[in-house]
Structures are given as C-alpha cells and as structure tokens.
Amino acid sequence: MHLNPYGEDAVRLALSLITDPPSDDAAMVARCRAYDLVIELPVTKVDRRATAEFLAEWLTVIDATDHAERATRLNDLLKFASAYPRLTNHAGDGWHLHYRDPQQPLASVLRTLISVGTALHLAGRGMHRLGRCAAEHCDKPYADFSRTGKQSYCSPACANRDAVRRHRARAASTR
Incomplete structure (x- = not known):
C-alpha cells in the first residue's frame, strides 16, 4: 500500500475491517487487496484474530475524550508497530515508504500500517478527525476526510435520518 500524506487509505481500510469484518481468510485477502495492500505471506485465522484484537485497541483512539488522550493511546499503538522507515519497490509498482520490517505476517503489517496511517491522518488534518456517529442508535466509527473538518456522522444516510x-x-413541538 502506498501511504498518502494523510494516511487516508490506511484509515479507510481500518474502518472497513471494523464495520464489515471479513468472514474468512480469502475475504481478508480480498479486502486488503481492494485497498492496494500487497500481501507477502499466507493469511491465516491467527492474522484475522490478531487484527480484530488490534482494531479493538484502535477504537480506543477514536473513543478518546480529548486530543492528549487520543495521542497517548495512538502512541501506545505506534510503539509496537515501529520500524525504521524504508524505501521499497517490493511489488515492482514504484518506490514508496514502508514503516515496517519486510516479511511480516498480515496482522503485523496492518497494525503498523493503520497506526502510522492514523498518526499521519490526525497530524495532517487535525486531532478531531476521528469519531463515532452522532445519529441516534448508531455508534459506527468514522474518520473525517472532508474539506471542512466538520463531519459528525458515519454516512450521509445517518446524517439525513438525523436531520x-x-x-x-x-x-x-410547534403544534
């Protein structure tokens, strides 16, 4: 996966894995490939379980009540995902940065990619750009990629229903 300057692709992948978890290894591979992630090693149920555990931790970043707490929680995730950045052309599709060691299992790759992508998203766009849907009876997480930075719903459908x-x-009340 080529990380864009704001980490958007990685954050979108995380949200996709949370809101619609893959049902099996093949679905996990397909989802990751849909987000242009190159898979180097076979995917196993251990990868899916470890990824689900990591995503539960990642949701605590979204649920942080202030920016300092959000940074602390994300830094806790980043310290387990650290590797020195390296240039790679592993897929023959152009040189890009990786923030992980080569030949890592998928769960480790996702932990690193999503943690670093989230940090890039928040640092580049604003610490407030993660949240839970404001609509009644919906608590889906969202990441705000909008130009204005004012998103508070997970989808246009929830925003419309709430309006x-x-x-x-x-x-x-006026009757």
Whole structure:
C-alpha cells in the first residue's frame, strides 16, 4: 500500500475491517487487496484474530475524550508497530515508504500500517478527525476526510435520518 500524506487509505481500510469484518481468510485477502495492500505471506485465522484484537485497541483512539488522550493511546499503538522507515519497490509498482520490517505476517503489517496511517491522518488534518456517529442508535466509527473538518456522522444516510428526526421533533413541538 502506498501511504498518502494523510494516511487516508490506511484509515479507510481500518474502518472497513471494523464495520464489515471479513468472514474468512480469502475475504481478508480480498479486502486488503481492494485497498492496494500487497500481501507477502499466507493469511491465516491467527492474522484475522490478531487484527480484530488490534482494531479493538484502535477504537480506543477514536473513543478518546480529548486530543492528549487520543495521542497517548495512538502512541501506545505506534510503539509496537515501529520500524525504521524504508524505501521499497517490493511489488515492482514504484518506490514508496514502508514503516515496517519486510516479511511480516498480515496482522503485523496492518497494525503498523493503520497506526502510522492514523498518526499521519490526525497530524495532517487535525486531532478531531476521528469519531463515532452522532445519529441516534448508531455508534459506527468514522474518520473525517472532508474539506471542512466538520463531519459528525458515519454516512450521509445517518446524517439525513438525523436531520429528518430533528425536523420532525421541531415540527411536533410547534403544534
């Protein structure tokens, strides 16, 4: 995966794995490849289990109540994902940076990629750009990639449903 300057691809992959967990190893491979992640070693159920455990930890970054706590939680994830950055052309598709050692199992690759991508996203776009959906009966996580940085819903559908709910509540209170 080529990390963009804001870590967007890695954060989108994390959200995809959380909101729609792959059901088996083949689905895990397909999902990672859909996000342009090159898979170097066979994927196993251990990778899926370790990835699910890591993503539960990653959600604590989203659920942090202030920026300092968010940074502390993310730094805790980063210290287990550290390797010196290295240039690589492992897939023959162009030189790019990796923040991990070569020949790592998928769970380790995802831990590093998502941790570093999240750090790039927050440092580049703002520490407030992760959250949980503000709509009633929805607590899906989201990452704000918007131009304005004002997102508070996981999807346009949740934003629209919540707007309709608020409108109906106002209309009912004026009767």
